Amino acid sequence: MDPAIKSRGVAGGAKMIELPNFIIVILGCLLSLAWGSFMGAAFFRIPLRFSTENTFVLSLWKGRSECPCCHHVLSVFDLVPIFSWIFLKGKCRYCHTKIGSSYFLIEFFALFVFLVSFYVLSLGYIAIFVSLITTTLLIMSLIDLKYYILPDELQLLLLILFVALCLTSDTPIDLLLNGFWGLLLGAGLLLLVRIVYLYWRGIEGIGLGDIKLVGIAGLYIGMQGIPFMLLIGSLSTLCIAIPYMLIQKKKDMKLMFPFGPGLALGFLVTFVLQYAKVLPL
Ligand SMILES: [Zn+2]
Structure with missing residues (x-):
């Protein structure tokens, strides 16, 4: 080895x-x-x-x-x-x-x-x-x-795994602080999008589960990781949602499509790239 x-x-x-x-x-x-x-x-x-x-x-x-x-x-x-x-x-x-x-x-x-x-x-x-x-x-x-x-x-299990990650780190306080800002930025941004959607179009564009997931992901990847995660999350969701809508012929764009899988992918790619030192943590 x-x-x-x-x-x-x-x-x-x-x-x-x-x-x-x-x-x-x-x-x-x-x-x-x-x-x-x-x-x-x-x-x-x-x-x-x-x-x-x-x-x-x-x-x-x-x-x-x-x-x-x-x-x-x-x-x-x-x-x-x-x-x-x-x-x-x-x-x-x-x-x-x-x-x-x-x-x-x-x-x-x-x-x-x-x-x-x-x-x-x-x-x-x-x-x-x-x-x-x-x-x-x-x-x-x-x-x-x-x-x-x-x-x-x-979501709770992901939170518990984050605590375990902190406990196995040499610098748990840094990781916690970094995570705190990531949680604020991630959950805050998505909450803002949700409020804008609710006021302008009267629909729940972003579910509460999505907000929780991005908040928890923020704990792991910090503030620096959030923009990259959301980019990957949005692009991958659009790549699947648009062809799906075309097939279903729903042109009113009001079709519900889950954001969770895209966000999960964005979270994972960001986390792995950070620990492989491709992206800053
Ligand atoms: Zn049996």
């Missing part, structure tokens, strides 16, 4: 702690798989809240995992990321109902993002954060595309 990897991946402004590579790899793989598994549950449980006919609502935080078909509570062996799905051939151990591959795919996705961030982008232990943040943003985007909601539970 390249010994230079260890010293790289340190952001310009913030000094990060150093860990031996093998510890980062073991920790990164385990955390990514566990987080992927948790996000698989989030992907299944959170949307249940939005369907009105569903009186039985699963909380993301409480309740054991169970088979959605036979409701058998799953044992530890049924919940080993990736391996359980492969060994049980994608079926429930108890009722043999086929289990969707989404759990497996989300776990695999988290692991893949970690390995690419660590080995290709040389982000050091920041690769673990990239994996966990990316997986959370993926689930948020999928839910936003379908339900036009960026769930608070997932």
